[in-house]
Amino acid sequence: MASTFTSTIPTTGQPGPTFRAADRGEVDRACRAAGEAFRAGVGRSARTDLLERTAEGLAALGDRLLEQASAETGLPASPRLAGERDRTVNQLRMFAGLVREGSWVEAILESSLPTRAPLPKPDLRRMLVPLGPVAVYGASNFPLAYSVAGGDTASALAAGCPVVVKGHPSHPGTGAMVAEVVRGAVSACGLPEGTFSYLPAGGDRDLAIARELVTHPSIKAAGFTGSPSGGMALARLGAERPDPIPVYAEMGSVNPVVALASAGEAGAVAEKLAASAVASGGQMCTCPGLVFAVRGAWFESLASAMAKAIGAVSPVVMLNPRVRGSFTEKLAANASAANVRLLAGETGQKPAEGPLVARPALMRVASASFRSNASLAEECFGPALMLVECDDVEDVLASLACIEGSLTGTLWCGGTDPDARRVMTSLVARCGRVVVNGVPTGVEVCAPMVHGGPFPACNRPESTAVGPLAIRRWCRPVCFQNTPEDLLPEELRSDNPLGIERLVDGQRRR
Amino acid sequence: MASTFTSTIPTTGQPGPTFRAADRGEVDRACRAAGEAFRAGVGRSARTDLLERTAEGLAALGDRLLEQASAETGLPASPRLAGERDRTVNQLRMFAGLVREGSWVEAILESSLPTRAPLPKPDLRRMLVPLGPVAVYGASNFPLAYSVAGGDTASALAAGCPVVVKGHPSHPGTGAMVAEVVRGAVSACGLPEGTFSYLPAGGDRDLAIARELVTHPSIKAAGFTGSPSGGMALARLGAERPDPIPVYAEMGSVNPVVALASAGEAGAVAEKLAASAVASGGQMCTCPGLVFAVRGAWFESLASAMAKAIGAVSPVVMLNPRVRGSFTEKLAANASAANVRLLAGETGQKPAEGPLVARPALMRVASASFRSNASLAEECFGPALMLVECDDVEDVLASLACIEGSLTGTLWCGGTDPDARRVMTSLVARCGRVVVNGVPTGVEVCAPMVHGGPFPACNRPESTAVGPLAIRRWCRPVCFQNTPEDLLPEELRSDNPLGIERLVDGQRRR
Known part of the structure; x- marks a missing residue:
């Protein structure tokens, strides 16, 4: 008997039409x-x-x-x-x-x-x-x-x-x-x-x-x-x-962000990060998940502006019951971890039926608590962001060291910030792409793009x-040694019939 | 107590001086x-x-x-x-x-x-x-x-x-x-x-x-x-x-060779292949291990010339007892397999003491027997070569299909041989480097070199x-997005202070 399945229509929570799954013979x-x-x-x-x-x-x-x-x-x-x-x-x-x-x-x-x-x-x-x-x-x-x-x-x-x-x-x-x-x-x-x-x-x-x-x-x-x-x-x-x-x-990827006070007006930074964190319901692999900033007035401005921005977002529709289930579970675990405060959103039990919605969430934690709880450094796939309050830039660097490989790392800073270089070095060491004064969501399809990164962002x-x-x-590469012209692929023939760029005796030539 | 070990001096079989192995703490x-x-x-x-x-x-x-x-x-x-x-x-x-x-x-x-x-x-x-x-x-x-x-x-x-x-x-x-x-x-x-x-x-x-x-x-x-x-x-x-x-x-690598009769004088081909097979005692990862040729007079000339060439080689000194032990064991197994004939060398028990020597060996087998015994297609690391007698070029191709990935593949053929292209395609499909009318030993250190290949030559x-x-x-690659000049590595700065070749907006530039 053929195996069948249905997907869930996210906006209603109702099952969609029935599909037949490939059987073993079809795979073979x-x-x-x-x-x-x-x-x-x-x-x-x-x-x-x-x-x-x-x-x-x-x-x-x-x-x-x-x-x-x-x-x-x-x-x-x-x-x-x-x-x-x-x-x-x-x-x-x-x-x-x-x-x-x-x-x-x-x-x-x-x-x-x-x-x-x-x-x-x-x-x-x-x-x-x-x-x-x-x-x-x-x-x-x-x-x-x-x-x-x-x-x-x-x-x-x-x-x-x-x-x-x-x-x-x-x-x-x-x-x-x-x-x-x-x-x-x-x-x-x-x-x-x-x-x-x-x-x-x-x-x-x-x-x-x-x-x-x-x-x-x-x-x-x-x-x-x-x-x-x-x-x-x-x-x-x-x-x-x-x-x-x-x-x-x-x-997975937590996509860390370091926001230094030199970046300027905290409200503008907060708005951009909040929008990026909830883009597509926070369900993009490059959505930022952790924001590190140094304790003080600027941090408080950032936190309250982010709380306001994220609190104002309507509940998002999530992709499927499993994604929503994992999100609500992980969010509840994070929000109830020691010394974590929920600044926006909710962590209550979601109805098992009805639309697959979730309310975007913002949390806040001090770096000492963050660093002592490895689960806070794991990805929470969905519309959730955690602000980590650090003592100083040394503490930011020590907190970054608790994060595994990530697709992206983002730095917000002013043009002459003396700490920027050290933060960059730390982000480069653990990310595939580093973004300055921007958001990590939005992956340009072009030659310099790196969508990958150290494990577990990519294996x-x-x-x-x-x-x-x-x-x-x-x-994979293949090398042809002393091969007559008529046995060579066109790409390697001496007369270069395809006119492609090649490295010939150390020189680029067409 | 420190762990110590000695190596064996191959020319005498006697133990060399004692060395201390690194302990766990040193590794750490x-x-x-x-x-x-x-x-x-x-x-x-x-x-x-x-x-x-x-x-x-x-x-x-x-x-x-x-x-x-x-x-x-x-x-x-x-x-x-x-x-x-x-x-x-x-x-x-x-x-x-x-x-x-x-x-x-x-x-x-x-x-x-x-x-x-x-x-x-x-x-x-x-x-x-x-x-x-x-x-x-x-x-x-x-x-x-x-x-x-x-x-x-x-x-x-x-x-x-x-x-x-x-x-x-x-x-x-x-x-x-x-x-x-x-x-x-x-x-x-x-x-x-x-x-x-x-x-x-x-x-x-x-x-x-x-x-x-x-x-x-x-x-x-x-x-x-x-x-x-x-x-x-x-x-x-x-x-x-x-x-x-x-x-x-x-x-490991068996480094298959296909010798077509169009290659010309069988004696010259035989001498080159024999020398390559016993180079450094046959203990190079690129030494040829299997030679496929089509039944007939040319095959017989090749076989007898190779038997003469390999039979004339003095016993070789092998690297260590383990290498010699594996070689003599594998050679004995191959030589005693169904329908395999030993044309040169010996497969008797080697003395456990004395110099680590082995006599180079040449074997011969018909393709049907080769194809029905997967162990003959495994590497026999050391000075041994097996000639596989095929019915025709179709049979050569079918025999090649029994071989796993290899570092090299070699084709001997004349300039206008109509079968050459198909053999090349098969060698390219399973080798990292393809050599025409030459020997696979001798790995040039240069940019086009491929020393690798499909599994198990390389993983x-x-x-x-x-x-x-x-x-x-x-x-690994890292991408920098909207990064100010002073936070970029020298290699990526707009003024290209290192003067390196780069791809800039699709153009190669220094």
């Missing part, structure tokens, strides 16, 4: 087909075409896609989901452009030195090649940009890796709609069906599908965005295979999940 | 000191200085180092160890040059677009930063180039990571001599002692030190060269930490252990 067939598609190979122009047709198809879904995603996630169709859709479409086009341009293969050539003593130097040429089929695990909080045709899928397809997506159980309708677009693009490009597969997942098959995928012999890498427990479970399964595979897991701190360099996750 | 102190050194930071010019002084110090040891290493490994002082010493010295200088030049940080800058709609684009700048203290596990077969001051240590120090080396128990005297040079260089540069530590290891402390290092909270990455069992044990320990760390393990196929890009293993 999708992975095998991906393996076959990989062995057949996907050429450069077919990849470009596929990415562009997918982008076009997503854009063509128009409001229908936004309405579906909004119904399933509770996120507003506009501007939130419209912005996410545009980002997803642009990201697919960016990767199409990257493949068309071609230099992403990092071609490096060195000429032979046949008369070198004591041994001749061979001709050596190196480029990146795709790893093989990639499993993609979508995130609940970005139903488009980190899901079926999101950054992991786009970068893997761009690299030449077939993709098998495990759909997220909290937006199955959106997933199916996007998958249909990608499948249509695969077919329109004349590519093998196995180039892209979508596995609807949920109910009692949800975890099983996750496991079956990452342990399937045809799968050679995986991308995940979600909770630390989910990410680490997959990473361990990947590492324990007879042939270990890389699992790139982008996980592979050398990687980024956003931007063109995200493609590196799905590749 | 070395790792903590590395953590402190990392937090203090090692500037660019200090790193350059350290690498160059180490190179100079190694060179200055002259014959004393070569004689010590030769006594402990059985490898000839000249040209083998002299060549390895030169490579090690040049590698240190290459990394010094890389740090001085500076572009290795992969700086990428994109300007802000403050008036962009709907949202302004922030100023974003990205570069690589060091991960933290690195544990290095030296290899027995390269007492200089892959050991105390070898490629892992040089690349980690270049990245700005302090290093803690676990000495290899089979060349403790060589290890101590090199460590003394590095410590002297650290001290001459005025760097903290924790920048480099050497832990002599052996006897009942050998595995314990390996474990204590990779699980120490101060250690943030590890590099290993050696057996698959050792590498995977460390990789699993690294993955199972509360904060998983990357372990880069370069492990991190995206990496190389040799060449300047080996530095990437010890780094």
Whole structure:
């Protein structure tokens, strides 16, 4: 009997339509087909075409896609989901452009030195090649940009890796709609069906599908965005295979903020941080969770302005019952910890039925209590922020040292603050991206972007999940030694038929 | 009571002098000191200085180092160890040059677009930063180039990571001599002692030190060269930490060769392959282990020429009792497998005492038997080669499909062989480096080099252990958003004070 599941409609708390989860045979067939598609190979122009047709198809879904995603996630169709859709479409086009341009293969050539003593130097040429089929695990909080045709899928397809997506159980309708677009693009490009597969997942098959995928012999890498427990479970399964595979897991993050009094008017800082903390219901992986500032009048102004700003926010709709459940539980635990004061919000029991709402919360704690309670330094995913009152900048630095790796770190300071440099050094040591006098939410899709960071923000701190360099996750280099021209890939031929940028005998050339 | 150990002198089989193994406290102190050194930071010019002084110090040891290493490994002082010493010295200088030049940080800058709609684009700048203290596990077969001051240590120090080396128990005297040079260089540069530590290891402390290092909270990455069992044990320990760390393990490799009859005179091919297979006693990670060729007269010529060439090689001295024991055991198992014929060498029991010698061996098997016995496709580390007789090129491809990932793959063929391309595709799919009409031994230290490959050649196929890009293993990217000039690292300042090559708004610039 087929396994079925329903998601919860966040704005009502009512169950949505029933979906069928992929069975074991479907998972196996999708992975095998991906393996076959990989062995057949996907050429450069077919990849470009596929990415562009997918982008076009997503854009063509128009409001229908936004309405579906909004119904399933509770996120507003506009501007939130419209912005996410545009980002997803642009990201697919960016990767199409990257493949068309071609230099992403990092071609490096060195000429032979046949008369070198004591041994001749061979001709050596190196480029990146795709790893093989990639499993993609979508995130609940970005139903488009980190899901079926999101950054992991786009970068893997761009690299030449077939993709098998495990759909997220909290937006199955959106997933199916996007998958249909990608499948249509695969077919329109004349590519093998196995180039892209979508596995609807949920109910009692949800975890099983996750496991079956990452342990399937045809799968050679995986991308995940979600909770630390989910990410680490997959990473361990990947590492324990007879042939270990890389699992790139982008996980939790407290996104610390250090606000120094030199930053200027506390009210302005408070407003920006409060807005960032509750953006998308506080359900973005880059939402700030902890704010460190030094005791005194400026701290008090910041605290009261933040309390006012956060207290004024209407209850937010949360993504699904599990996210809301974890949030209310963690918030209640934090708010009742020793010496923590609730400045805004509430921690009472939420009704089990009805809309999945939660009231944004602000807490306050002195650094000594913060530093003696490790659970306060853990992520509380949702609209909650904790202000940590420190004695001085030394104390700020000591408090930062209690925080694990984070996607982002933010510093608010004046232009000549003598303490700024030391705080920067501490943030750089534990974050993938450092923001000055701004907010960490809003991840620009561009080459310098780092969306990753030290564990547990990411289990592979050398990687980024956003931007063109995200493609590196799905590749490995191959070196060709003394290989005749007609056996070399086009990217490495001496006459450079693709006109790509290469490093040739130490010089950049096209 | 201190734990002590002795190594075996390979040419005599007698025990060498007694060494003291590091105790648990020393491991802990070395790792903590590395953590402190990392937090203090090692500037660019200090790193350059350290690498160059180490190179100079190694060179200055002259014959004393070569004689010590030769006594402990059985490898000839000249040209083998002299060549390895030169490579090690040049590698240190290459990394010094890389740090001085500076572009290795992969700086990428994109300007802000403050008036962009709907949202302004922030100023974003990205570069690589060091991960933290690195544990290095030296290899027995390269007492200089892959050991105390070898490629892992040089690349980690270049990245700005302090290093803690676990000495290899089979060349403790060589290890101590090199460590003394590095410590002297650290001290001459005025760097903290924790920048480099050497832990002599052996006897009942050998595995314990390996474990204590990779699980120490101060250690943030590890590099290993050696057996698959050792590498995977460390990789699993690294993955199972509360904060998983990357372990880069370069492990076993069968290094398949496909010899097509179009390659020309079989005798010449045979001589080159035989010499490569027994180079350094067949104890190089890139020695060819399997040769596939198509049945017929050419195959028979190749087989008899190889049998003659390998039969003519004097018994080789092996590195240590464990390496010889594994070799003779694996060789005996292979040679006695169904339908395997021994064409040269012997598989009898080796004397437990006396010199650690072994006679090079050549075996022959038909592809059907090869394909039905997975153990024949496993590495047999030492001077042994197996010829696989295939029905046709299809059968060659099917046989290659039975091989796991390998560091190298080699193709011998004529210029217009129509089968060459398909064989290349298969080799690229399972190897880190592909060699045409040459031998896989001899790893050039240069930018296009890939010394790595799909599992089990390496557990991190995206990496190389040799060449300047080996530095990437010890780094992670950090992105700076809207950061004022005076809070940016020099590498990312707008005026580019270091004059390094950067990608600025999509253009390469200095």
